[in-house]
Amino acid sequence: MSFFVVAKSFPTHHLAPSLFRTTPPQARPSFQLMHSTTEENSASAASQTTSSSSSAISKNISELSKEIGGNGRALIAWDFYRLGIDPELFFGDPSSALDEDARNEIIKLLPSKRQTQVLGNGALRELSKVNPDGGVEMGIASLSDIHTSSDGTTKLLLKMKDGLEVETVIIPWDDRKRSTLCVSSQEVAGRGAHFVQLVEWEDCATSLRIDEILIQVYFATKICRVSNIFKIDNIVFMGMGEPADNSDAVSTATRILTDRQLFQLSQSKVTVSTVAPDPQSFSLFADAPCVLAWSVHAATDELRKILVPTTRHTMEELREGLVEVLRRRPKRLRTTMLEYVLIDGMNDRIEDAVALAKFSQGIIDAVPQCKVVVNIIPFNDIGHPTYKQPTMDAVLAFQRGLIENDITAYIRTTRGDDESAACGQLATSKRTKPVP
Numbered sequence: 001m002s003f004f005v006v007a008k009s010f011p012t013h014h015l016a017p018s019l020f021r022t023t024p025p026q027a028r029p030s031f032q033l034m035h036s037t038t039e040e041n042s043a044s045a046a047s048q049t050t051s052s053s054s055s056a057i058s059k060n061i062s063e064l065s066k067e068i069g070g071n072g073r074a075l076i077a078w079d080f081y082r083l084g085i086d087p088e089l090f091f092g093d094p095s096s097a098l099d100e101d102a103r104n105e106i107i108k109l110l111p112s113k114r115q116t117q118v119l120g121n122g123a124l125r126e127l128s129k130v131n132p133d134g135g136v137e138m139g140i141a142s143l144s145d146i147h148t149s150s151d152g153t154t155k156l157l158l159k160m161k162d163g164l165e166v167e168t169v170i171i172p173w174d175d176r177k178r179s180t181l182c183v184s185s186q187e188v189a190g191r192g193a194h195f196v197q198l199v200e201w202e203d204c205a206t207s208l209r210i211d212e213i214l215i216q217v218y219f220a221t222k223i224c225r226v227s228n229i230f231k232i233d234n235i236v237f238m239g240m241g242e243p244a245d246n247s248d249a250v251s252t253a254t255r256i257l258t259d260r261q262l263f264q265l266s267q268s269k270v271t272v273s274t275v276a277p278d279p280q281s282f283s284l285f286a287d288a289p290c291v292l293a294w295s296v297h298a299a300t301d302e303l304r305k306i307l308v309p310t311t312r313h314t315m316e317e318l319r320e321g322l323v324e325v326l327r328r329r330p331k332r333l334r335t336t337m338l339e340y341v342l343i344d345g346m347n348d349r350i351e352d353a354v355a356l357a358k359f360s361q362g363i364i365d366a367v368p369q370c371k372v373v374v375n376i377i378p379f380n381d382i383g384h385p386t387y388k389q390p391t392m393d394a395v396l397a398f399q400r401g402l403i404e405n406d407i408t409a410y411i412r413t414t415r416g417d418d419e420s421a422a423c424g425q426l427a428t429s430k431r432t433k434p435v436p
Helices: 042-046 062-068 071-082 085-090 100-108 121-130 134-139 208-224 243-258 279-285 301-307 315-328 350-366 394-404
Strands: 141-147 154-160 167-173 178-182 231-238 270-274 291-295 335-342 373-378 408-411
Touching: 042 100, 062 071, 071 085, 071 121, 085 100, 085 121, 085 394, 100 243, 121 178, 134 208, 141 231, 154 208, 154 394, 167 208, 178 208, 208 243, 231 243, 243 270, 243 279, 279 315, 279 394, 291 315, 315 335, 315 350, 335 394, 335 408, 373 394, 394 408
Parallel strands: 178 231, 231 270, 270 291, 291 335, 335 373, 373 408
Antiparallel strands: 141 154, 154 167, 167 178
16 A cells, blocks of 8 residues: 655644653664565564564453453553553653643543543552553554645654554545554565565564554554544554564454454454465454455466566465455455556556456355455556556546446545655655654
């Protein structure tokens, strides 16, 4: 997924320092990517995952209640995490200096039956043991940078405790008064599609822990709340990294995101997108409470090998892997999305659309009550020497070619295209304006 953003000063002066902290500019590795499409073996990538997550934000109510002394305490803690507020700071940090009006406004956002309840010193002591590095907000990550485009697309750069910098993107939609959040599953994608521009890339990606994935949702929720950005109701794993190479953490994160006592998102509003390094990639998310998306980019083996040169399986083999998983899924989660980056003169012909329609129909025919949606993504021209953005006439013609063959197809709206800064570039470009 590609989003283009321009730096803009972000108003944080009205926030209590300990409830919204930032770090000074830091040096960053040089790389940029449009959409992570690593083709590394998942077992190899799993070895790069950092230590298992143990912070409160990665625990459900039952798990957290055992550690902090009761179900009620766990529910209160999660009332605050869901709002992007660290309860250790709200209840236990005198330096937060929130005035009474500000505290009352926050309390009004809590469930009515718990608005008068607090976490006392005993509960805070136990919670600090779960979060030994300084609470969720500073113990997992801190906000390093914010860029906002003229259309409201807001890109956050988070610095993890071990120094990794990860980005997440908030995309507000005026038509439905809600926002989509694009989250990352790894620190950087290594090898991938040819059309993904990588100036320099690490030998392999570093997979994020469960809490390092969820902290992106925490901070994005905070930014939406304090800046009057539409509430997040849709999350897509289409940021930095290949979810299939970090499947355990991603799957657990989807369960926490959709738990009705935790982040409370609908299962149909959480999407995991994979380039499918192998047919088994889909089975990694067979039981995950989310919609599955596949970054196909081509419908024929010949073309896909050009665009994704590290692919080692035929399109038919990969499709069968997806079909087998969809057949086992609940009916409500049998909708699948095919992501197709449209490149001028490469994969944007009418013949390509017809081939993709035929390929998509094979999924529909094989899976009862399955719906396939093709997301057409016009290539963002970020200075690639070979690949260019297609004309709008070509994009519309491609969409018509799918629709005329009874395949649902949408054109993904380009967001935040004020300047050439693809998804992933924020983690590498020098800050033009410091965070206040």
